[in-house]
Amino acid sequence: MDSVTRTFLRAAMRLDESAETFDRALEGVQATQTKHDAALKKLLDLVKTHETKWDPKDRAAMNSLGARLSVHRRALDKQLAQLGQERKGYAREKAVFAEISDLYASRLAAQSTTDDIRQTREAGLCRVVNRLIYDGWPMRASGAVPDVGFETPKGSHGYITLDLPRFLNFMVELDRLLAADPDFDVPDERYRPVRYLEIGSGPGRNLIIARESRIVNFESVSGFDINPDLIERGHRLGLETELFVGDALEQDYGGYDVVYSFRPFSDMELQERLEARMVETMDQGAYIIAPLPYDLDLYPQTRRVSDTAEIWKKVA
Ligand SMILES: C[S@@+](CC[C@H](N)C(=O)[O-])C[C@H]1O[C@@H](n2cnc3c(N)ncnc32)[C@H](O)[C@@H]1O
Structure with missing residues (x-):
């Protein structure tokens, strides 16, 4: 006060x-x-x-x-x-x-x-x-993104970005949580650098923001999307090694400290299947950032760790 x-x-x-x-x-x-x-x-x-x-x-x-x-x-x-x-x-x-x-x-x-x-x-x-x-970023290659005529699968959302202030709030809250988490404790640093994966990343706008804002200390940022057009566009934004094409329902989420997912699916059943898979394959101790989840409180392995943001931790 x-x-x-x-x-x-x-x-x-x-x-x-x-x-x-x-x-x-x-x-x-x-x-x-x-x-x-x-x-x-x-x-x-x-x-x-x-x-x-x-x-x-x-x-x-x-x-x-x-x-x-x-x-x-x-x-x-x-x-x-x-x-x-x-x-x-x-x-x-x-x-x-x-x-x-x-x-x-x-x-x-x-x-x-x-x-x-x-x-x-x-x-x-x-x-x-x-x-x-999206418009002014220096293009690594000339020419338009090839149109492979990708059609968003039934039950999936298209590319709708989370608004930036909200995404940045997630970064601020994540940084606070990591700094207070003994699992990420290292000498001489706020916490050990973390590996970030984004499900349904599109061309990777959030990856650029996450990395360049330097609010969280990331060791690496990566993302994938089912839509190859969006991934191609991301490669042209300079994210050649960070982005890949993949299906969220078939990924293994192990090997990452933070998994971010903003509703790839409009279909509730698919969204629930995705969340079950994330919880099953993620490493213990990893964080999930999930605006509008189906229900991540369903699982005994997950605990919501923030009062202000939709962030869970896999605790068991
Ligand atoms: C609501 S947007 C989220 C965009 C971005 N992640 C954000 O938070 O700003 C959902 C994204 O999920 C992708 N998507 C939909 N179904 C998918 C699936 N089965 N596997 C991977 N990505 C998928 C869509 O192509 C779209 O880019």
């Missing part, structure tokens, strides 16, 4: 405390006033019923009521003085709170402007990156 928020909360607490103290003082005044009024009423009733004749018992009662009245009067005077103090204290805290909450409100407004600017800037950068990768 930053210092402005702390100051604001402290001022709110002090205002609340002084309001309570003021209330208590007011209740005290009201209680004494009630007693005072009751004693006065009794005294007046006594006076009214004994306008002429006073016997000693009535005089004694009158004296006792008079004494009680002056005790209440003195207590009231004291309590009213105290109430005046509490009122002043409350007014002071109220003024301080008003000042601090103005400061806090302008700080929040400034913060939200900064967030808006950051988001607009991030979105702009993401557009540029996508454009650079």
Whole structure:
């Protein structure tokens, strides 16, 4: 919590405390006033019923009521003085709170402007990156990607990219998890460099982002796709050795530390089969990043390891 928020909360607490103290003082005044009024009423009733004749018992009662009245009067005077103090204290805290909450409100407004600017800037950068990768990236070979007339198999999704900020969030969260994971502990580094495999990578935009952003320390990045056109395009983006054509349902996922898969299948049964295969063939200790999975909590071998991102670890 930053210092402005702390100051604001402290001022709110002090205002609340002084309001309570003021209330208590007011209740005290009201209680004494009630007693005072009751004693006065009794005294007046006594006076009214004994306008002429006073016997000693009535005089004694009158004296006792008079004494009680002056005790209440003195207590009231004291309590009213105290109430005046509490009122002043409350007014002071109220003024301080008003000042601090103005400061806090302008700080929040400034913060939200900064967030808006950051988001607009991030979105702009993401557009540029996508454009650079797909249109402006220096081609290793000239000519268009050969059209082999590939038809997306039934039950498979075509190439729909995960939005870049979300992919980068996965990288940030993965880095945090690896740094805290004893399985990846090595001396003098945050963690040992990790091997990344992407299922349904298309031309490998995420591979480029994963490697070049350097958020995670990767030893290698690789990916495959069932669509050879996309893989060919990726080869032309410079990912000759990283990308290969393959079917997700036939791969062996051993030998990688991180397997990323964003819904290659629209068909639930195929997606479930893929996840079962991943869990079965992956190395123990490896991570799965899977936006929109079928259900990776189904397996006793997997445990979700992030509250904020769809990341699991094969723990058994
Ligand atoms: C939703 S896109 C994901 C794109 C990219 N991985 C991302 O996250 O930005 C799904 C990809 O899976 C590929 N795919 C579909 N069925 C496949 C299969 N059986 N084996 C390998 N890739 C497949 C599609 O060609 C497509 O490129």
